[in-house]
Amino acid sequence: MDNTDDQHITVQHCFPNNNASCRKEVRTGPGYLLLYIILSCVSVCTVLFNLLVIISISHFKQLHTPTNLLILSLAVADLLVGLFVMPLKTMQLFDSCWYLGKLACSISKIITGLLVLASLYNLVFIAVDRYVAITDPMFYSRTITVYKMSVCIFLGWTFCLLYVIIFMYFNDHLTPSQMYTRCYGECIVFVQFSWVIANMLFFFLVPCSIIIILYSLVFKVARHQAKAVRAVRNGASNNNGPKVSSSSETKAAKTLGIVISFFFAFWIPFYISSLSVKSLTTLSMVWTVFTWLMFSNSFVNPLIYAIFYPWFRESVKCILTCRIFESSSSRFNLYRDHS
Incomplete structure (x- = not known):
């Protein structure tokens, strides 16, 4: 098995005329070709699905609501993941060299971190929005406006950007002069274990806890409201009325189950793997697989939050x-x- 795999990896050099050049691994063969096609399709579908969401909410005036503005923000982040991050990661997966220099490497890491984190925190904002709208609809309709939601979204993106810049700075990846590379043609991120813990706290445990708690409360309130509606309808029709509330409960449970299940399925493996070793590098194949799984959340998000x-x-x-x-x-x- 190992010999067969080795036949599909050609070892060259990224810059043949440079003695400090990294070794270049070009992966070929039917298996890698199939993987390339799959990843390319995921990238294209991510762009197309999120583009449909963006066009819909931007064009139709009826959709200009605070909630849809959050979905629009999420779609923008996910579209850019499919348009920028996924193709870049696909190319690096099949050609390990980085040809654009250290400055472009730093910028690409900042953009990647910003988009992934902005996508995650948009999910948190959607959870908060749904909680307020369901638990106190009168307050929501009076207080939450498109302008206020725009400010919240802007602050959320700003917070994510500041965190990524601080993260890159303290891990010595913010400027070309800070970046440490073992050879010429390399673009990787070495993460200090202390920052792995901080990253897990602020961009996994906290958002995850917020989403679980809020959606649990939303489901509890929805069930209570459904029972009240059922009681009123049953009383008015002498128990011969339609049982609409039961289907509403089932639909709510199914939707919330999908949201939480996909969130955990895409994010938990990445953060568990990040704790497995004390020194991490983005060249790790395990890191690559779980990173791609996390990126795939940008493909599923428009299906969960819009297509239904x-x-x-x-x-x-x-x-x-x-x-x-x-x-x-x-x-x-x-x-x-x-x-």
């Missing part, structure tokens, strides 16, 4: 049938069939 919404299906129909180019398309009623 009736308005999204209606807007996609308008986009794919080119009705979006009609002069009055921005004022289409996307809820008419679901009111």
Whole structure:
């Protein structure tokens, strides 16, 4: 097995005329070709799905709400992951060399960290938004506006950017002069174990706890409201009324289960692997696999938060049938069939 794998890896040098050049591993063969096709498809679908979300919310005035603004922010982060991060990681997976220099390496790491963390914290904001909207709808409708939500989103992106810059600085990766590379043509991140712990705290345990607690409370309130509606309907119809609330409870449980399950499935392996050793490098194959699993969350997010919404299906129909180019398309009623 090992001999067969070695036949598909050609060892060269990134810069043949430079004595300090890194060794270049070019992976070929049917298995690597299939992997390349799969990763490319994931990247393309991530861009397309999130682009549909962005176009829908940006174009149709009916969708200009605080909640949809959060979904838009999430879609922007996930689209950029599919457009920038995934192709870059795919190329590095099949050609280990970095040809763009140390400055571009530093910038790429900052952008990657920003997009991944912004995507995660948008999920947290969505959880907070849903909790406030369901537990206190009157307060939500009076207080939460598009402007205030825009400010929250801006502050969230700013916080993520500041954290990534601080993270890169203290791990000596912020500027080309700080970066340590073992050879010419290398772009990797060495992470101090203390920062692994800090990263796990601020960008896994805290967001994860918030999401679990808020969605648990949302589900509890939704069940309570469903029971109240069922009691009213049963009383009005002498127990012969439709049992709509039961299906509502089932749908709520299913949606929240999907949200939490995918979140854990994509993020837990990455952070568990980050604790397995005291010295980490982005060249590790285990790190690569679990990083790609985390990136795949950007592919699934639009499916969870948008594609199951009736308005999204209606807007996609308008986009794919080119009705979006009609002069009055921005004022289409996307809820008419679901009111």
